[in-house]
Amino acid sequence: MPDAHVPVIASDAHLAHDGLVELAGGIEIPCYESPARAVAIRRALEAAGGFAFAPPDDHGLDPILAVHDHALVDLLEHAWADGQAAGLDPHRPLLPDTFLTRAYDGGMALEALPVRRHERLGAFCFDTATPLVAGSYDAARAAVDVALTAMQRVLDGAGLAYGLCRPPGHHAARSMYGGYCLFNNAAIVAERLVALGASRVAILDVDYHHGNGTQSIFWERSDVLYVSLHADPGDAYPYFSGAAGEAGAGRGEGFNRNLPLPGGTDGAAYATALADGLAMIDTFDPDAPLVLSLGFDTFVDDPIGGFILRTDDYARLGALVRGLDRGVVALQEGGYAVEAIGANAVAFLEGLVGRRVAAPASV
Numbered sequence: 001m002p003d004a005h006v007p008v009i010a011s012d013a014h015l016a017h018d019g020l021v022e023l024a025g026g027i028e029i030p031c032y033e034s035p036a037r038a039v040a041i042r043r044a045l046e047a048a049g050g051f052a053f054a055p056p057d058d059h060g061l062d063p064i065l066a067v068h069d070h071a072l073v074d075l076l077e078h079a080w081a082d083g084q085a086a087g088l089d090p091h092r093p094l095l096p097d098t099f100l101t102r103a104y105d106g107g108m109a110l111e112a113l114p115v116r117r118h119e120r121l122g123a124f125c126f127d128t129a130t131p132l133v134a135g136s137y138d139a140a141r142a143a144v145d146v147a148l149t150a151m152q153r154v155l156d157g158a159g160l161a162y163g164l165c166r167p168p169g170h171h172a173a174r175s176m177y178g179g180y181c182l183f184n185n186a187a188i189v190a191e192r193l194v195a196l197g198a199s200r201v202a203i204l205d206v207d208y209h210h211g212n213g214t215q216s217i218f219w220e221r222s223d224v225l226y227v228s229l230h231a232d233p234g235d236a237y238p239y240f241s242g243a244a245g246e247a248g249a250g251r252g253e254g255f256n257r258n259l260p261l262p263g264g265t266d267g268a269a270y271a272t273a274l275a276d277g278l279a280m281i282d283t284f285d286p287d288a289p290l291v292l293s294l295g296f297d298t299f300v301d302d303p304i305g306g307f308i309l310r311t312d313d314y315a316r317l318g319a320l321v322r323g324l325d326r327g328v329v330a331l332q333e334g335g336y337a338v339e340a341i342g343a344n345a346v347a348f349l350e351g352l353v354g355r356r357v358a359a360p361a362s363v
Contacts, residue, residue, distance in 0.1 A: 005052045006353060007161040008045060009149045013142035014038055014166035016135025021093055023128035031131065032304055032336040033180035038166040041332070044342025048350075051162075056145035057152070064144055066195065067188050067217060069175040075117050075124055076182055077137045083118035093131030096122035126178040127238075140167055140182035147185035147331050148192060154289045154327040155196075160352055161329055168333040170211030170293045171238065179209065179238060185331050186293045187217045190224050198288035199223055202281045204321070205230070206274070207295025207333040208305040210242030210258065214293070220252040225284045227277045228293075229270070231306055232260040255284075263306040267313030270298065274320050282324060289327035296335030296344040303336050314344050318351025328352060 020031035045051040064073060083094055099122040113120045121132075143165040150163035169186055171179025190201045203218075205211045205228040218224040233242035248256035257280050259273050281290065296314070297305040309317075321328065330349070335341045 004158075005050050006349060007150070007153045007158050008042075008051045008053050008164060009056050009146045009153070009161065010038070010042060010053055010164040011056050011142040011146055013135070014139045017133060017139035017167060018135070019091070019093065019133055020131045021095075022131065023095065031129070031180070033167065033334075034338075035166070036338045037335065037341055038164055038332070040338050040342045041164060041345045044346050045349075048346045051349075054149075056142060056149040059145050059148045063148060063188050063192050064141075064183055066191050067174065067184060068172070072124055072175050072177065075120055076132070076140060076177065079117040079121060079132055080134050080136070082116045086116060086118065088118065090134070093133050094118055094121060095128055095131050096125045098122045099126070124176055126176055130178045130180055130182070136167075136182065143167055143169065143185055144183050144188055147189050147329070150331065151189045151192065151289070151291075151329045154329050159327055160349070162349060163329065163331045165332045168207075168295075169213070169331070170205055170207060170333050171209070171213045173213040173216040176213065176216075179212075180334070181213060184213050184217060186211075186291050186333075187214050189329055189331065190218070190291050193288040193291070194223055198286070200225070200284060200286045201288045201291065202227065202284055202286040203291045203293060204277060204281060205293035205295075205333070206298070206317070207293055208297035208302065208307060209237050209295070209334060210260075211293060211333075212238050212241040215241060215246065215256055215258075218252065219248055219256060220250040221248075222251045222255050225255050225257070225281065225286070227257045227259070227280050229259045229261060229273050229277055232262055235263060236306060237304070261307070265298075265307045265309075267309045267316065270307065270309060270313065271316060271320060274317055278320060278324055286326065289329050290321070290324060292321065292328055292330040293333045294330045294348065295333040296337070296341050296348075299335065299337050299340055299344055301337045301340060305336075311340065311343050311347050314348040315351035318348040319354065322352050322354050
């Protein structure tokens with residue numbers, strides 16, 4: 001990596017994606033995904049020095065529509081307003097109460113979805129953990145702009161740029177949202193790199209949870225390699241994807257590589273698996289920057305994780321990724337131990353740079 005301060009792209013739009021609740025075991029609880037996560041990361045990076053913050057550029061809707069169906073974008077943009085027009089409580093987030101599953105559909109030719117978008121949520125959302133509030137759509141749009149601006153910084157010559165994305169993205173599929181994710185930031189960046197001329201783009205996902213959305217989007221693609229390290233789906237969310245045998249289909253067969261790990265995985269075991277994943281990427285030989293879905297829910301004290309990585313481990317993992325000797329677009333995904341997430345982010349990014357980052361003249 002070049003000896004310079006690290007660009008960090010961030011937006012305050014995420015602060016309006018707040019007051020969130022989810023259902024866990026049938027009980028309503030505050031969402032683990034909260035503004036405090038991004039705020040803690042930013043404060044830690046500011047305190048560490050060597051990170052230059054900048055707001056995102058506006059990239060418009062086209063990069064989003066290159067990955068997500070218009071119907072999903074329309075839903076996320078208008079569901080809140082439709083609910084308010086119908087008289088719903090403005091202090092209560094929107095969650096689906098009926099899901100359009102394959103068993104419901106059963107091969108029937110269903111004629112139409114409800115006219116009001118807030119009543120369509122269960123046709124697009126796959127869980128009860130991803131609420132919508134008044135500021136959700138704008139936050140999701142800003143997160144995409146953060147990701148694309150970080151990508152552009154790397155294309156312009158930065159060895160590393162970090163997109164402090166919130167909400168995260170890797171659970172969102174072409175026409176589906178969930179897992180705290182509305183738009184798939186990493187997939188949008190990968191698709192944009194292809195549109196700009198890349199023929200081989202690699203996504204490395206180190207979040208605790210499998211990125212089912214990213215896998216789905218590129219399932220039949222050979223120009224995007226998806227490599228994911230995550231908890232065994234046999235006992236971890238999202239449960240229905242992430243097995244080692246899920247390798248892609250058609251032209252994409254062999255270009256989806258899952259490395260599921262057992263509960264209790266520590267830093268040493270994780271580093272061994274990461275080295276295997278990096279070898280897959282090296283063999284693929286991308287001709288574009290690495291897209292890194294960066295989660296810290298692998299941390300020992302994460303409230304919804306089951307691994308036992310510690311802060312020092314993240315510096316070593318960052319150094320392993322640095323060994324690829326490629327530009328990196330690092331995009332924030334999960335990590336819910338708020339008291340530690342800032343230190344973990346600093347450790348990983350400094351490991352990725354290969355030193356304590358140099359303080360910029362101005363931030």
